[in-house]
Amino acid sequence: MRSSSHTCMYLLDMSVGANIVLSSIIACNASVKFGYAGLIIAPLICGTIIGLINGIVYIKLHISSLIVTCALSLIYEALSVYTTNGKNVILSTEYRAFGDYPVNLILALIAYFLCAFILKYTKIGIYTYAIGSNEVVAKNMGVNVSKYKIVAFTLAGFFFGLAFKKYGHPVVAIVIGENGSGKSTLTSCLTGIYQKDSGKFILEGKEITATNQVEANHQGVAIIVQEIGTFSGLTVAENIFLGNEDKFTKHGIKNTAAMNKQAQEYLDSYGFNYIDATKVIDDYNFEDRKLVEIVKATYFNPKVLVVDEATTALGQKGREELFKVMHKVRDTGNCVIFISHDIEEVIEQADNISVLRDGVKIGSITKAEATPDKLKALMVGREIGDNYYRTDYGEEISKEIVLSAKNVTVKGQIEDLNLELHKGEILGIGGLSECGMHEVGKALFGASYFRQGTVTLGDGTPINSIPDAIKHSIAYASKDRDNESLVINDTIGNNICLPSLENLKTHGMLRGKSMKEFANKYAKQMSTKMTGVDQFVSALSGGNKQKVVLARWVGKDSDLIILDSPTRGIDVKVKADIYAMMNDMRKSGKSIIMISEEIMELLGMADRILIMKDGKINGEFLRSPELKDTDLIDNMI
Incomplete structure (x- = not known):
């Protein structure tokens, strides 16, 4: 009104x-x-x-x-x-x-x-x-x-x-909740990404009135987002000081050398000295770009640092660096708002934990009070146990090979990779973030431009391009959703229907009603929180974007699915649903390659696990109740 x-x-x-x-x-x-x-x-x-x-x-x-x-x-x-x-x-x-x-x-x-x-x-x-x-x-x-x-x-x-609140100022406040519960929306309003309809944010007695991230920075608030927050085409230094170039500008002329020097000093002080401030940001991978964002968000010592599910984009090394920065911010007397779906991570890092559900704060508890079951119950409104992984062991894997890779090499990332995927098998591929495993999914799907070696189906059909893969019922969900899996500035419906358009034709024509029914069916099957399938994907939370990606390939009914980090940024309830879906697919004879940095996910879901190191397979393990996380870690390091 x-x-x-x-x-x-x-x-x-x-x-x-x-x-x-x-x-x-x-x-x-x-x-x-x-x-x-x-x-x-x-x-x-x-x-x-x-x-x-x-x-x-x-x-x-x-x-x-x-x-x-x-x-x-x-x-x-x-x-x-x-x-x-x-x-x-x-x-x-x-x-x-x-x-x-x-x-x-x-x-x-x-x-x-x-x-x-x-x-x-x-x-x-x-x-x-x-x-x-x-x-x-x-x-x-x-x-x-x-x-x-x-x-x-x-x-x-x-x-x-x-309806009074617990009054105080926790130095590391954790905000958790289901996908679409309002976590990112709340902090996006705080940091000027979105504009709030009502209410105020007060910091040290002054109202925060930011209408963009640069203004938020000037008012003492910074954010590290879940997806890519850097800009292609700009150098590392230009990304770090974007919106603050005036400090290097005199008489309208920018002193690029001074900017590069200052940026490199900041990178070196964070221990990121291998990142060159003068290089274009596109020269670096997803995780290194995220490290640049950490420098960008914290070099000016913000009073409030928002970390919005950024750990889902980082490997173990990157997470450790991020946690160091978070605790540095806290130890200087400032505050960190840390949003995460990882329950163990939440308990380990928190001083205070708040849970949101459907845009409402459900409750707050301290680190001492927090347990995994208690947090899960607050998040979803009911108890969720830890038994959402598979419980079967000893099932014989089919001898039928549906996909094989021979001597696959992508220079600098994969070297002489050989693997076979069997019918009805979940093949897990794990390792440290930079081991090359994420490139494997692209290479198998025909999305690597510089791939050498061969990828073939069980009958010998070669897979050399993305159209080849889709034509032969292969699906691929990338770790980098926004840049490689979704058409961000298009609707949920169009994104879901995209690979299935040929099947949705009637007499050579597409019908809007059929497309909408198709998209609605699979969006709802994945419990996507949306206003409707006509809503743009860009308006969704990270977790709901992932649901759209999965809904697309569930609707396509592919026989072979390559999932790279399938539960990244997904809450515990939907994670359980995804695991159940994968298990049903396996039982129906579909084959899955699951690439994951989460050791428990590999142990809990895979029939067979390949561990990579330095672009090569460094260990192979069969599913077993005796298999421990230390067995996998020993082959990663």
């Missing part, structure tokens, strides 16, 4: 931000002295008073709602600082209800249902809706608009007093 209409629903939102801040602090302090009684009663009283004051000031003094909110927020913030002497106040973890659920979550649910009841079944609620829909008509029907606006403000204060 437009703010100019002064709708009551808009007004209900006005008192929320300042209310929760002050109510939270008062609740935390009151809980120390009065226990549960103080925890509940104090924020209710505080919230009600704040709501009443906001309403009276706005209605009686006829001051702009924006001015009222800003001015009173400053007053409440000042009261908050005075109350705490500028120190953090943390709600004790002993305040839990019904087992492990925080009291404020229970109270927020109570507030929700009470508010819903009042709005639906009372005169106040009916008048609130009437005023919100059309204030003039409500007046003409005899409603005392001013009175009920004040009542609405007061009720908003009362209910949001219940």
